[in-house]
Amino acid sequence: MSDSITVPLERSTSGAPLAVRSNFGPRGWSMVGFSLIMYYNFAAWTADGLNVIVQSFVDLHGWDFATLLAFSTPAGWLGVIGSLMIAELINRKGAKIVAIVGLVLLGLVLIWFGRVTSPMEYAVGLTLINFLATGVCFNVPGTLLNTWFPRKKGLALGWATMGMSLCTATLVPIMVLLFGVLGIPNAYAACGLILIALGLATIVWVRNSPEEAGCYPDNEPLSREQLAANLAELESHRSPFTIPVLLRDRDMWLISLGYGLLWLVDIGVVSQLVPRLISIGYDQSTAIFMFTTAAFFCAIFSYVWGWLDVRFGTRRVSIAYALFFVFTHACLMVKGGDVFTYFTLLLVGMSIAGIKELATSQVGSVYGRYDFAAANRVISTIACLFRVCCFAVIAASLKWTGGYDAAYGAFIVLDLVAAVLIYFITDTCKGKVDPA
Structure with a gap:
């Protein structure tokens, strides 16, 4: 588009490295x-x-x-x-x-x-x-x-x-x-x-x-x-990213599908973690306590994924996030002892923490602050459609296998597909940015 400015995502418009302090x-x-x-x-x-x-x-x-x-x-x-x-x-x-x-x-x-x-x-x-x-x-x-x-x-x-x-x-x-x-x-x-x-x-x-x-954007004078x-x-500003333009935009589809798949597997894990723990022998009160433990890990790692995002770039970290989810889902398929179960809960907390931060950040990275709202109205809708599909995958696994392993196996495949899709997202901002 003729009025857009292209800048590298992982550096500021002035060329200075991005700060990683929450100032x-x-x-x-x-x-x-x-x-x-x-x-x-x-x-x-x-x-x-x-x-x-x-x-x-x-x-x-x-x-x-x-x-x-x-x-x-x-x-x-x-x-x-x-x-x-x-x-x-x-x-x-x-x-x-x-x-x-x-x-x-x-x-x-x-x-x-x-x-x-x-x-x-x-x-x-x-x-x-x-x-x-x-x-x-x-x-x-x-x-x-x-x-x-x-x-x-x-x-x-x-x-x-x-x-x-x-x-x-x-x-x-x-x-x-x-x-x-x-x-x-x-x-x-x-x-x-x-x-x-x-x-x-x-x-x-x-x-x-x-x-x-x-105030100043990013609190930088x-x-x-x-x-x-x-x-x-x-x-x-009137964004050039109208709905017809977005529906023809390659990056819109890569972000929507890539992060939509990651959100699907994220909700698939968190929504059924308690029943999964009960299915491997824990009583309900213990399963709920373990679920709460994973939630607190999640809160901590929400910041960690955000720090990594700013330090290394959203696209790179998102690929690593998808691959980390592969490891988490593989561990969920193993029914080990208490120590291994708590280790898996740590992985679950680390995994489910990043999706909302990374997905939203990626939209901003590609479309910029001026055009974020215009792009996000379509991207968030498509991603949400994937989010609510997770229950169909779990239901099919429970119906045909009587357990969750088939669902986790399917999630591993979806993790890998998401990583590939995210890899092809552009690494420059195609929306309008503030002048240097």
Whole structure:
């Protein structure tokens, strides 16, 4: 494209090596903290929450567990549609206004959700929750951090995506406590009120770009004139990466398919880790404790993968990540003793930590801060379609083999395919960048 600038990804536009220190500045750290909370809520209401949501309505109304669980798949697919629609709004209107409205609406839906009176109302509520949580809590933080930290996005995302790991480790006990103290309807109402408060706080908390807050991209000083020029360009920029252009773009497909496959195997592991541990002889309480242990490893290694991303480049680290997943899946196929099982849990925690950070960072690396939102609306949608396909692979393995080994074998093949696809992603930024 004639108006795009090509720069090497692994060096700054000035040619200086990239910094690997998390010196984001007070306002920058504030955006990282907000993004961490958003990722926590994304995981809470689209994945981890299903560990307690279904059972809570069975306990409250006596509805059939299998019937309620069956609603989760179509709700997830509709959530993918929400991701595309809300990502388009972010591209047109900016991340801040979408976060404000989306969080308030999600809070209102949760308040109503706790008081539904029929399985059909439950299905509608779950669909709305997936629609808003996927669209808002998934897309807003990625857009913010790629805009605030165009060259340190890997580090920023490494910190922020800890929110998903912390959710896995803490959500279930928190919700069980709330159910016990407040009752099920009021527990959902309390969560809804917190989200509404977060949405209102976003009005004064969040800025779409560092320039809006009088700060510098990557917290690296620029002249006052350059800061004003960047802000004017951000506000007036119209991305040339329209949907038809993206659908013809080779890198869009390589990123969507490569990282979509890695996300598929990631969710395939984390969503069935407890049943897998039970299947090899551990009791449920021990399996849950081991799962929580893996989640804390995941939180730590979210930062590690982000540091590696900035230090060595997103594409290289993503290939290494895919190959590391091959080793993890191979270990999951081995049924060893307690020591080996905990070693495997360490590998699982290290593996599942990187996908969201690396996938989001790769979009920013190829399309830049100005065109991230335009590219991400399509890429995140396609990747999410792969994410929800993991259950079909696991179900087939359980049905035809009675265990998880066939699924893990299939995941190894998908890991290798993903590594090949990522290898062919361009190593230069094809979107607009700030002038040196």
